[in-house]
Amino acid sequence: MQKINVFDTTLRDGEQSPGVNLNFEEKMEIAKQLERLGVDIIEAGFPASSQGDFRSVKAIADQVKGSSVTGLSRSLKKDIDVSWEALKGGAEPRLHVFIATSPIHMTHKLQMTPDQVIEQAVEAVTYAKKRFPHVQWSAEDACRSDLDFLVRIIEKVIDAGAEVINLPDTVGYITPEEIKNMFSYIKTNVPNSDKAKLSAHCHDDLGMAVANSLAAIEGGAEQVECTINGIGERAGNASLEEIAVALKIRNDFYQATTGLTLHEIKKTSSLVSKLTGMVVPNNKAVVGDNAFAHESGIHQDGVLKEKTTYEIITPELVGVNANRMVLGKLSGRHAFKEKVRDLGYTASDEEINKVFKSFKELADKKKEVTDEDIFALMTDEKVGAAVKYFEVETLQVNYGTNNIPTATITMRNPNHEVIQEAATGSGSVEAVYNTLERIIGQEVTLTDYRIQSISGGRDALAEVFVKVEFQGIESTGRGTAHDVLEASAKAYINAVNRILNRKSGEEQKAEKVQI
Ligand SMILES: CC(=O)SCCNC(=O)CCNC(=O)[C@H](O)C(C)(C)COP(=O)(O)OP(=O)(O)OC[C@H]1O[C@@H](n2cnc3c(N)ncnc32)[C@H](O)[C@@H]1OP(=O)(O)O
Ligand SMILES: CC(C)C(=O)C(=O)O
Numbered sequence: 013m014q015k016i017n018v019f020d021t022t023l024r025d026g027e028q029s030p031g032v033n034l035n036f037e038e039k040m041e042i043a044k045q046l047e048r049l050g051v052d053i054i055e056a057g058f059p060a061s062s063q064g065d066f067r068s069v070k071a072i073a074d075q076v077k078g079s080s081v082t083g084l085s086r087s088l089k090k091d092i093d094v095s096w097e098a099l100k101g102g103a104e105p106r107l108h109v110f111i112a113t114s115p116i117h118m119t120h121k122l123q124m125t126p127d128q129v130i131e132q133a134v135e136a137v138t139y140a141k142k143r144f145p146h147v148q149w150s151a152e153d154a155c156r157s158d159l160d161f162l163v164r165i166i167e168k169v170i171d172a173g174a175e176v177i178n179l180p181d182t183v184g185y186i187t188p189e190e191i192k193n194m195f196s197y198i199k200t201n202v203p204n205s206d207k208a209k210l211s212a213h214c215h216d217d218l219g220m221a222v223a224n225s226l227a228a229i230e231g232g233a234e235q236v237e238c239t240i241n242g243i244g245e246r247a248g249n250a251s252l253e254e255i256a257v258a259l260k261i262r263n264d265f266y267q268a269t270t271g272l273t274l275h276e277i278k279k280t281s282s283l284v285s286k287l288t289g290m291v292v293p294n295n296k297a298v299v300g301d302n303a304f305a306h307e308s309g310i311h312q313d314g315v316l317k318e319k320t321t322y323e324i325i326t327p328e329l330v331g332v333n334a335n336r337m338v339l340g341k342l343s344g345r346h347a348f349k350e351k352v353r354d355l356g357y358t359a360s361d362e363e364i365n366k367v368f369k370s371f372k373e374l375a376d377k378k379k380e381v382t383d384e385d386i387f388a389l390m391t392d393e394k395v396g397a398a399v400k401y402f403e404v405e406t407l408q409v410n411y412g413t414n415n416i417p418t419a420t421i422t423m424r425n426p427n428h429e430v431i432q433e434a435a436t437g438s439g440s441v442e443a444v445y446n447t448l449e450r451i452i453g454q455e456v457t458l459t460d461y462r463i464q465s466i467s468g469g470r471d472a473l474a475e476v477f478v479k480v481e482f483q484g485i486e487s488t489g490r491g492t493a494h495d496v497l498e499a500s501a502k503a504y505i506n507a508v509n510r511i512l513n514r515k516s517g518e519e520q521k522a523e524k525v526q527i
Pocket of ligand 1 (some may be wrong): 025028058060061062085086087088110111112121127182245404
C-alpha cells in the first residue's frame, strides 16, 4: 500500500478564500487541530505577505512539531529570506517556492521568457537550499503549461535541490484523465524524477479538484495538497476530507493510504467552518450535515435492516457519532416505528399506525418532523385513549386591530350533539376560551396558561399547557397544533376531558397505558 503525504494548505490557499481572514489565535488553533488530524505538512501562510502572516507562520513553526510546517514564497531572495526567519524554528524547516510556467502566466503576468523563468526558478531553489533542509518547488499553472517545457524546468530544479515537485492545476482546468497522463508523463520523461516526489494541487473551478487529485495519484503523485472543507481561492481547493476518505473506502482501487487520524475529520471541519465563517453545505460529502442522514422511507428501511445498503462510509470513521434518520413526508413506517421506540415508547402496531397517519399529515406541512414533534403526537395519541367528552370540530377566530376578537367554535359534547357558539374576548385566546366555556355550559377557571414552540423554525408546532379548575377539580391540559389558537383550544378541552375522565373513573384506565 503506497503512503500518500497530505499537505494541508487551509492556512495559506484556504485563507485566500474571499472573505476569510484568520487572526493569529485562530490560525494557531487550526494548526494544532491539523496536527491532531495527522497531516504530514501544514502550509501555515505566506510569510512575506504581511507582518501578521509572518508572526503566525513563525509561531506555528516554533510550536507545532507533530507535522512539518512550511510557508509559500515567490522566487525572490527577499521572500525566501523572510520565509527563513519565519520557518527556521521548525523541526525540519521546509520552504515552498513557486514560479509560473504556463505561456499565459509567463507572457502576461511575469513578462518573462521561458528561459528567464528557468533561470529564476533554479536560482531561487539554489538560494533556498543554502538554508532550508527541505525545498518544495511548484510550477504554477502547470496544467496549462507545455509538457516538454515542464520536463526541462523540473529536471533543473531537482538538480538544484528541490525534493518535492508540485504540479498545480491553478485554475481548475484539467480533467482527471489528462492529469493522470500528465503525472505519468513527467515521471517517465524527467530523467532525475526518482530524486523527487510529485505532488498535486488542484482547484475546483469545474468541480473536479478531488477527482483530479485522485487521478494524479494514479499517475504517480505521492503527495496531495488540499484544504479542510475544500476552501480556497475562487471555487476552492480539493477537499482534504474527501480525498482521505476516498482513499480509505476505495483502497481496493487506489492501493494508497494516508497517515491521517480520520476520526478527527468532522471536528476539524467544524472548527475551520466556525473560524473562517465558511458554512459547510448540508450535502457536502463526508462532513456535511446530511452526509449520514437518511430521509426517504425505502432508504431508511434498508439502513435499519443493514447499514451497508445505503452507507458506504461509517459515521464513526470520520468522528460523527451516528447516522441520522430524518423523518419527513417521504419517510415510511419502519423508520417511524424505530424513532418511536428510540424515544422510549411502548406502542402497539395499531397505535403506531394511527400516529403514523397524523405524522404524515404533519410532515406534509413541515419540512422536518423532529423528536419533539413525535413526542407530541405520541402523547396526544396516548392521552386520546381516554374518553373525549368534548371534541372541537371547527374553530374560527376573527381578529383585527380595530375589532373585538370573536371566536366561533363547533364542538361535539358528551351527548354527541354538535353545538356551535360564538363569544368575544379581550384577546383571541380569551375569545376562544369564553366560547368553549359557553358550550361546556359550566364555569371553567383558567389558573395557568403557557405556550412554547416545539423545535425551531417558522413552521414549528405550538405547544400549550393550561391548568383549569372545573367541577371542583384541578387538572392540567396540553395541546399541540401548527396554530397557537388551535393548540390553546386543544389544551383547554384536554384539561376538561381529563377532569371528566377522572370523575368517571376513566382517568385511571388512561394512565395505565404505558407511555
Ligand atoms: C496561485 C497562488 O495561489 S500564488 C499565491 C497567491 N497568494 C498571494 O498572492 C497572497 C500574498 N500576496 C501578497 O501579499 C502580495 O501579493 C505580495 C506581498 C506577495 C506582493 O505584493 P506586491 O509587491 O504589492 O506585488 P503584487 O501582488 O501587486 O504583484 C505581484 C508581483 O509578484 C510577481 N510574481 C508573481 N509570482 C511570482 C513568483 N512566483 N516569483 C517572483 N515574482 C512573482 C508578479 O509578476 C508581480 O511583479 P511586478 O510587481 O514586478 O509586476
Ligand atoms: C502556488 C501554487 C501551489 C498554488 O497555490 C496554485 O498554483 O494554485
